[in-house]
Amino acid sequence: xxxxxxxxxxxxxxxxxxxxxxxDIVLKAGSEALDDAGLEGKEIEAIYVGNMxxxxxxxxxxxxxxxxxxxxxxxxxxxxxxxxxxDASGGLAxxxxxxxxxxxxxxxxxxxxxxxxxxxxxEMTADIMSSTADREWEGFVGATIPALYAIMxxxxxxxxxxxxxxxxxxxxxxxxxxxxxxxxxxxREIKVEDVLNSPKVAEPLKLLDCAPLSDGACAVIxxxxxxxxxxxxxxxxxxxxxxxxxxxxxxxRRDITExxxxxxxxxxxxxxxxxxxxxxxxxxxxDSFTIAEIMAYxxxxxxxxxxxxxxxxxxxxxxxxxxxxxxxxxxxxxxxAVGATGIRQAIEITLQLRGEAGKRQVECERGLSLNxxxxxxxxxxxxxxxx
Amino acid sequence: MLPRFWRKIxxxxxxxxxxxxxxxxxxxxxxxxxxxCRRKGKIREQTFSSKGRILSYTVxxxxxxxxxxxxxxxxxxxxxxxxxxxxxxVVCDPQEVHIGMRVKKAFRKYYxxxxxxxxxxxxxxxxxDGEV
Numbered sequence: 001x002x003x004x005x006x007x008x009x010x011x012x013x014x015x016x017x018x019x020x021x022x023x024d025i026v027l028k029a030g031s032e033a034l035d036d037a038g039l040e041g042k043e044i045e046a047i048y049v050g051n052m053x054x055x056x057x058x059x060x061x062x063x064x065x066x067x068x069x070x071x072x073x074x075x076x077x078x079x080x081x082x083x084x085x086x087d088a089s090g091g092l093a094x095x096x097x098x099x100x101x102x103x104x105x106x107x108x109x110x111x112x113x114x115x116x117x118x119x120x121x122x123e124m125t126a127d128i129m130s131s132t133a134d135r136e137w138e139g140f141v142g143a144t145i146p147a148l149y150a151i152m153x154x155x156x157x158x159x160x161x162x163x164x165x166x167x168x169x170x171x172x173x174x175x176x177x178x179x180x181x182x183x184x185x186x187x188r189e190i191k192v193e194d195v196l197n198s199p200k201v202a203e204p205l206k207l208l209d210c211a212p213l214s215d216g217a218c219a220v221i222x223x224x225x226x227x228x229x230x231x232x233x234x235x236x237x238x239x240x241x242x243x244x245x246x247x248x249x250x251x252x253r254r255d256i257t258e259x260x261x262x263x264x265x266x267x268x269x270x271x272x273x274x275x276x277x278x279x280x281x282x283x284x285x286x287d288s289f290t291i292a293e294i295m296a297y298x299x300x301x302x303x304x305x306x307x308x309x310x311x312x313x314x315x316x317x318x319x320x321x322x323x324x325x326x327x328x329x330x331x332x333x334x335x336x337a338v339g340a341t342g343i344r345q346a347i348e349i350t351l352q353l354r355g356e357a358g359k360r361q362v363e364c365e366r367g368l369s370l371n372x373x374x375x376x377x378x379x380x381x382x383x384x385x386x387x
Numbered sequence: 388m389l390p391r392f393w394r395k396i397x398x399x400x401x402x403x404x405x406x407x408x409x410x411x412x413x414x415x416x417x418x419x420x421x422x423x424c425r426r427k428g429k430i431r432e433q434t435f436s437s438k439g440r441i442l443s444y445t446v447x448x449x450x451x452x453x454x455x456x457x458x459x460x461x462x463x464x465x466x467x468x469x470x471x472x473x474x475x476x477v478v479c480d481p482q483e484v485h486i487g488m489r490v491k492k493a494f495r496k497y498y499x500x501x502x503x504x505x506x507x508x509x510x511x512x513x514x515x516d517g518e519v
Contacts, residue, residue, distance in 0.1 A: 123452050130451070136395060137416050138474050140497065140509065142447060142454045143462045150445035151464055158443070158486050202462075203446040203481075247422075251464055251472045252414075256443065 004101045005228035005235035005387060008037025008221035009347040014185040014335035017215040022058055022116040023070045025217040029340075030071050030112060033219040038231055044073060044221070045106040047080040048096040050089030050113035051339040054082075056128045057117055067112065086132035087288065089113060090218065090342025091243075091371025091380030097222050098241045098382075107224040113340035114217035125213050129338075132374030134249035146210055146289065148250055148375045150202035153291035156257045157204070160306035164204050167290035168195035169312045171208050174287060174326050177319060178333020180359040185214055185335030209290040211330070216337030218344045228387070235387035236350045239366075240272035241380070248377045257306075259292075261379035262299035262370060269368070269381040270301070277301035280383070281364035282352045283323065284345035286372035287330040296370055297325070300381075324362045327352060342371035342380060353386045399509045402435045402492060404471060415471045437492040438515055439467035446481045453498035465490060465512055476511045489515040 010032025012025035026049075034041050047068055054063045068080035085092045090113030097111035117125050130139045133148055143151075156162045172192055178184035190208060198207040228235040244264035250256050270276060277300060285296035297308035302323060311317050317325035328334055328348040331341055349367035351357045364386075371380045395416070397403055404415030407428040412421055415435060421428030444463035447454070454460060461477040461484050476497075477490055490512035499506040 126449075127451055140399075140507075141462060141474055141476050141511075142450060142457070142460060142497070143474050144447060144449070144451065146449065147445045147447045147462050150447075151443045151462070154445060154486070155443040155464075199448070200446070200459075201449040203448070205445075249474065251474045256464065 001102045002104050003225040004098050004222050004238045005225060006220050006238065006346065006350050006384070007223045007228050007232050007235055008033040008039065009350050010034070010036060010219045011183055011344060011347055012217040014183070014214045014216035014337050016118045018118060020215070022054070022060065022114065023066065025116070025215065026067050026112060026114045027070055029114070029217040029219040030110065033110065033221050037221045039108070039221065041072060042076060043108045044078060044110050045108050046078060046097070046100055047071070047073065047110045047112065048093040048100070049080065049082050050084070050091070050093035050342060051082055052084055052086055052089045052115060053128050053131070053338070057115065057120055085378040086373035087286070087336065087338045087341055088371045088373030088378040088380050089339040090344070091369070091382065092342065092378070094220065094342055094346055094382060095241045095243055095380055098238050101222050101224055107227050109222050110219055111222060111343060112217065112219040113337075113343035115338035115340055116215045117213045117338065118215050129213065137251070138249050144202065145375065146205055147202040149289040149291055150205045151250065152256045152295070153204055156291060156294065159257055160309070162294060162309040164196060165192060166294065166309040166312055167204070167209055168192045170287060170290040170293045171195045171332055173312065173318055174330035174332040177327050177360055178329025181328045181334065184329040184333045185212065186329070186333045205289060205291070211288045211332045211336040214335030214337045216335060216340045216344070218340045218347055220343055220346050220350070234354045236353045237385050237387050238382060239385050240269040240383040242266070242268035242272060243378070243380045244268070246377050248374070250375055257295070259295055259299050259372070259376035259379060261376055262296060262372070262381070265379040265381040266300045266370070269383050273383040275366065275383065280323070280366055280368045282327060282349060282362055282367040283325045284328070284348050284367070284369040285325055285330070286341070286370055287326060287332050288336055288372070292372065293325065293330070300368070300370060319360060319362060327357065327360045327362060342369070345369040345371060346382065349384050353384055400494065402437065402467070402471070402473070402510060403432060404435055405430045406433045413469065413471045415473050435471045436468040439465045439490060441477065441484065441486055441488045441490060442466050442472065443486060444477065444484055446484070463512070478511050478513050483514070491515040
């Protein structure tokens with residue numbers, strides 16, 4: 001197996017980009033990643049693109065060829081592949097690109113993620129997101145994605161004593177970090193009261209417990225160690241990539257206070273990287289809802305089951321804490337551009353490990369990212385280390 | 388859109404699921420394979436209990452279009468007395484709903500496709516008055 005490094009990163013704006021088209025934002029991310037790597041583009045041997053619902057948001061399928069075409073790579077005939085796993089699509093694109101380089105088939109590959117959600121109304125956006133859970137048996141009864149996370153949160157409250165204030169602290173922390181990130185969609189701090197007093201979405205979750213759905217695109221360039229050493233002095237190596245699945249509907253899971261896919265994928269990743277949770281210095285988790293970050297602390301092995309809230313209460317996961325989580329602002333403040341989120345997480349960890357994270361820089365040698373699809377039926381865990 | 392809901396009517400109108408005769412696991416909605424025994428499992432259809440208790444729930448305020456008139460509404464994870472867990476709406480005052488609350492099944496309307504469209508029916512749950 002070849003060692004694989006991230007050698008270039010690029011990101012479009014995240015937000016309500018009504019004046020920009022899907023291909024515009026993808027090109028922005030892709031060309032920024034090429035500039036960052038110091039490559040021209042013709043060196044790219046394959047593209048993997050994470051996109052959840054182009055067919056419904058844009059009525060455009062065949063996103064893979066579209067991206068290759070407008071990146072100017074159709075002329076070279078390079079293979080382009082779309083991968084989909086709800087809002088874990090980006091993480092999965094990264095994993096496919098990793099596998100392509102690790103296997104030795106390719107030496108330079110682009111992993112991208114993109115979603116354009118605001119071309120349809122918010123009602124339709126919510127309906128499309130509902131398709132990431134079980135449409136026939138959850139969606140039918142009006143169980144939206146926030147509703148399903150709310151059901152998990154309520155059980156976590158009952159079983160472990162986690163509170164609405166604990167969830168609010170997650171949102172407050174991620175907004176505080178986002179305020180330091182020039183690429184974040186929301187760069188302003190909020191208070192616990194703001195979260196608690198925001199409109200109810202699905203009790204106990206309020207509006208500020210939920211990440212916004214955003215337009216956006218991200219790209220990273222992966223290279224084999226040999227190529228990486230030739231083109232950059234600061235490669236960030238991917239030391240593990242693991243993926244797991246779980247029952248699609250939460251009713252079939254043994255325990256809705258844990259995401260078993262996260263547990264399984266992270267255990268595999270720790271084994272592959274030959275590290276333990278305590279060896280990780282900086283983390284990006286999928287905080288599509290605040291309760292998801294608390295559960296991630298536990299399922300990734302950073303806290304005992306049921307004790308995730310202690311980490312947020314004690315400031316362990318803040319920028320100043322011993323295990324900074326979502327240093328760039330997470331999905332909550334950066335925006336959740338669905339298919340792009342997994343790649344954005346990889347970019348944040350890369351910037352941190354390169355020492356290029358600006359005001360939000362933390363001391364770190366090794367990072368981890370967790371990208372989740374839907375309500376946890378897909379989990380992708382990636383571990384990174386400084387080259 | 389239509390056939391997806393139409394073909395499930397039997398299972399939607401009553402709590403009909405499947406049992407694996409090999410390991411005894413019960414599934415609602417029905418499954419073609421037992422995920423525990425996989426191909427060694429023998430699957431047969433069974434109607435499950437009509438009563439159970441709420442494991443967890445939410446009160447939904449931000450709802451899709453078709454549920455606009457119903458909101459806020461309650462969605463709960465319900466464990467039936469024979470151990471099957473399902474997701475359903477509970478029809479009661481949001482102030483009264485709580486974890487552990489006893490409920491029983493009821494045949495109810497879910498939503499309709501506009502004024503002249505199809506009306507979707509299914510199983511909801513109501514408080515089980517005998518034991519609340």
